[in-house]
Amino acid sequence: MNMTPLKSLPVFETVARLNSFSLAANELNVSQSAVSHQIRILENYLGESLFHRQGRNLELTKEGKQYLDAISSSLLQINEATNRLKGVQKTHIRLAVYSSFAVYWLIPRLPELKRLHPSLELSIEMSHHSPDLSDRTADFFITVEKEKRGFLFESLYQEELFPVCSHQYFETIKNKLNITSTQELSDKLKTTPSLLAQFPLITSYSIYDSHTEDWRRWFANLKQPLPSTIQFHRFSHLMLAYEAAKHSLGIALVNDYMMNEKYEETPLTRLPCRAFKTGDNFHLAYKESRKNEDAIRHLKQWLKEEANSLPRF
Structure with missing residues (x-):
């Protein structure tokens, strides 16, 4: 038998x-020569080039990417099986997550995760768009994708948008409309x-790939x-819209x-009007072959519990 090297x-x-x-x-x-060898x-053995080499630049070929995706899970399984037999549990895990989710929701909650699971080492891989579901990217994902061969997906929550402004600008709105109470x-x-049209509205491109489309749908x-x-x-991005609202540029x-x-730390206040669903459903995603790893199970359980505590409007 001609065995794979x-x-x-x-x-x-x-x-x-x-x-x-x-x-x-x-x-x-x-040595580097041993690696090259x-x-x-x-x-x-494969009869294929796995890397493009141009001077100091190195890049996987199409065949190299396909081969890496195919063997990565097997290598991880071998490593995990070895560690389990040795009584060593993996504690480091890479989480790929959208940038706004990481900055405004995840990071403020990490001290609680550390308190509950002090041995869990978490690396955050931040992405503006849906991350590539691959071992090369991360071990665990929060994504709007919902299917890929070899992955398990669990619903986290349905995204909603609603109007917000700074506390100072909230008072400006009430004064301009000659209103004294939030109920009024x-x-x-x-x-x-349409009363909101009297005030500057802040729009971001990143959700619908078009400015003003968020407000049109609202x-x-x-x-x-x-x-x-x-x-x-x-x-261009929802994070910039958030910061603009924080600095009283509008709604x-x-x-x-x-x-x-x-944690009641937000510098923004929600206007008393309806939210709407964007149509994006966020999911937790991880390799099916890794579902029994303690780090995966602990992170999944904690994220779902925290997501269930999100205020729904």
Whole structure:
């Protein structure tokens, strides 16, 4: 039987992960020539080039990416089986998560995770878009994706957007509308949501890949057209819209998870009017082959418990 050169596989994984022959040599505590030799053995066996080499730049070929995805889970399973037999449990886990979720919701809650699971080491991989579901990216994902072969998905929550502004700007709104109480403002906005068009509205591009589309959908949810008189402040990302609202630039639409009511630290206040669902459902995702790992189970359970505590409007 013509056996796969197993000794070359962890060398290939390390080079691909670090994108460097020299860094892989340092991690594996061997010479760079030994690393190159193992990669050459594997490429000769497969009959395929696994890396593009252009000077100092190194990049996986299409075949290299496919091969890495195919063998990564097997290498992880071998490593986990070895550690379990030795009585060693994996405590380090990489979590890929959207940037706004990481900054406004996850990080403020990490002290509680550390208190409950002090041996769990968490690395945060932040992404502006849906992260690539691959071992090369992370071990655990929060994503709007909901299916990929070899992965398990569990629903976390449905995203909602609602209008917010700074506490100072909230008073400005009441004064301009000659309103003294929050209840009175709520009553007026329920009957005449277009009152918001009297104030600058902050729009972000990142959710719908279009400025003003967030507000158009908010008004449409109330069966109202988008008023043509609105002055918009345009930003590329929801995080920038949040910061603009915080500095009293106007009224923004933000996610429920960005408000962080659990710790009452938010510099924003929610206007007393309806939220609407964006249509994005967030899921927890991880390799099916890793579902019994303690680190995966603990992180999954904690995230679901914390998500269940999100205020629903």
